[in-house]
Amino acid sequence: MSNSNGSQLYTDEVMEHFKEPHNYGKMRDADGIGKVGNIRCGDVMWLYIKVEDNVIKDVKFEAYGCLAAIATSSVITDLIKGKSIKEAVELKKEEIIEQLGDLPQVKVHCSVLGVDALLEAIYDYLQKQGKKIPEKVKQRHQKNKKAKEKVEEQYEDWSKVEEKLHEQE
Numbered sequence: 750m751s752n753s754n755g756s757q758l759y760t761d762e763v764m765e766h767f768k769e770p771h772n773y774g775k776m777r778d779a780d781g782i783g784k785v786g787n788i789r790c791g792d793v794m795w796l797y798i799k800v801e802d803n804v805i806k807d808v809k810f811e812a813y814g815c816l817a818a819i820a821t822s823s824v825i826t827d828l829i830k831g832k833s834i835k836e837a838v839e840l841k842k843e844e845i846i847e848q849l850g851d852l853p854q855v856k857v858h859c860s861v862l863g864v865d866a867l868l869e870a871i872y873d874y875l876q877k878q879g880k881k882i883p884e885k886v887k888q889r890h891q892k893n894k895k896a897k898e899k900v901e902e903q904y905e906d907w908s909k910v911e912e913k914l915h916e917q918e
């Protein structure tokens with residue numbers, strides 16, 4: 750772990766991923782799209798995957814989120830590119846944190862946003878393809894669906910503005 754950026758809270762790795770997130774942006778021809786919201790803070794994230802022969806060939810993400818959420822999602826895209834759907838489903842929070850050097854305990858929940866977006870994108874892909882959806886992905890989808898509804902209800906006005914902005918891009 751390194752921390753020469755003067756920040757008490759974040760490692761250099763976190764700051765680098767935040768300042769220049771990898772694979773950031775929209776994907777117009779995605780095979781699967783995951784959109785999730787964090788009920789604790791109202792942050793929203795989209796993750797797009799392009800799949801060929803069951804392998805994630807390309808991935809992109811967009812986020813209206815905090816520094817930790819952006820850095821963790823950037824790492825997630827690096828980790829899953831080139832992996833099979835099965836391997837991506839098994840991605841562990843610990844692997845992400847390891848890549849970041851460390852993440853403050855109070856910010857670990859932010860890393861969940863990227864993982865949830867990934868599993869939602871996989872759910873979307875498998876469902877569109879009529880393929881079998883693993884139990885873990887199904888369960889996360891149910892949880893994410895409820896969380897997304899809560900965020901939309903709780904942050905109604907903001908959410909409308911954000912959707913509008915997203916559509917216009």
Ligand code: FES
Pocket residue numbers: 787790791792814815816817818858859862
């Ligand atoms: Fe919202 Fe981190 S504070 S995801």
